[in-house]
Amino acid sequence: MSKKLVSAIADMREEEALTLVRKMVADGTAPTVILDAAREAMGIVGERYEKGTYFLPELIMAGEMLTQITEIIRPELAKMPEVKRHGKVLIGTVKGDIHDIGKNIVTFMLDVNGFEVRDIGVDVPPQKFVEAIREFQPQVVGLSGFLTLAFDAMKETIEAIKAAGLRQGVKIMIGGGQITEQIKEYAGADAYGRDAMAGVSLAKKWLAK
Numbered sequence: 001m002s003k004k005l006v007s008a009i010a011d012m013r014e015e016e017a018l019t020l021v022r023k024m025v026a027d028g029t030a031p032t033v034i035l036d037a038a039r040e041a042m043g044i045v046g047e048r049y050e051k052g053t054y055f056l057p058e059l060i061m062a063g064e065m066l067t068q069i070t071e072i073i074r075p076e077l078a079k080m081p082e083v084k085r086h087g088k089v090l091i092g093t094v095k096g097d098i099h100d101i102g103k104n105i106v107t108f109m110l111d112v113n114g115f116e117v118r119d120i121g122v123d124v125p126p127q128k129f130v131e132a133i134r135e136f137q138p139q140v141v142g143l144s145g146f147l148t149l150a151f152d153a154m155k156e157t158i159e160a161i162k163a164a165g166l167r168q169g170v171k172i173m174i175g176g177g178q179i180t181e182q183i184k185e186y187a188g189a190d191a192y193g194r195d196a197m198a199g200v201s202l203a204k205k206w207l208a209k
């Protein structure tokens, strides 16, 4: 059924995709399996956009489908084994970038894993991160970005955190579409997380110390 879901999303068959997700949930499919299929489909959508067979409306529709899928599986994700930990994570999508589906999944997974999460939204300027760190006092900061221009925005954000004298007090993780280990080095972050669970593992590791 996963394969069917991948092609339904990638081919913009919205109703079929949502019906399949509901069926998979009813059959007891792990929500992470559904998320994996959605991610695979988003990869295909992205490739088609790059090749010029898809345009902005398809990107928007894919985004909307993913938001709806996340809503359907939200209660199932919330049932996953939770380890209560006390710690605060501040998260946002960096300046110039409005992609938030991945960030919202990371936020949600951190939340159900017992972290207090403050999500400051999309297109967040460096100074807003600085102010939010001062106010919320998180131990972990998550920067999300899906565009190549997010590389510089992440670097600028981390530099602003440093300039404000707040860098020592926080661990910084970055993630999102085009982000890699190399960008972690470039931006001066502490870690790169490939997906939401990687983000949860990093936060757990840092807060255990």
Ligand code: B12
Pocket: 039, 042, 043, 044, 045, 046, 047, 049, 050, 056, 059, 060, 062, 063, 066, 096, 097, 098, 099, 100, 101, 102, 103, 105, 106, 141, 142, 143, 144, 145, 146, 147, 148, 149, 173, 174, 175, 176, 177, 178, 192, 193, 194, 195, 196, 197, 198, 199
């Ligand atoms: C949906 C989508 C959109 C939607 C976004 C809707 C929304 N609310 O987010 C809309 C239509 C708005 C959009 C707009 C644009 N988009 Co767009 N979009 C996509 C698409 C198809 C999917 C992205 C997505 O949500 N994936 C689903 C998530 C769940 O996938 P995921 O990466 O596996 O998520 C995990 C990780 O990223 C990680 N993660 C994410 N954040 C963080 C943070 C931390 C701390 C950690 C640890 C982990 C982590 O955890 C997530 C959950 O497990 C991608 C293609 C792709 N393959 O990525 C293009 C893509 C990202 N977009 C692209 C482009 C070019 C644009 C536009 C510039 C198009 C235009 N001409 O206007 C605009 C940019 C607007 C802006 N200023 O930001 C390009 C970027 C290319 C580049 N090199 O920069 C891509 C790659 C498409 C392509 N192949 O060309 N887009």
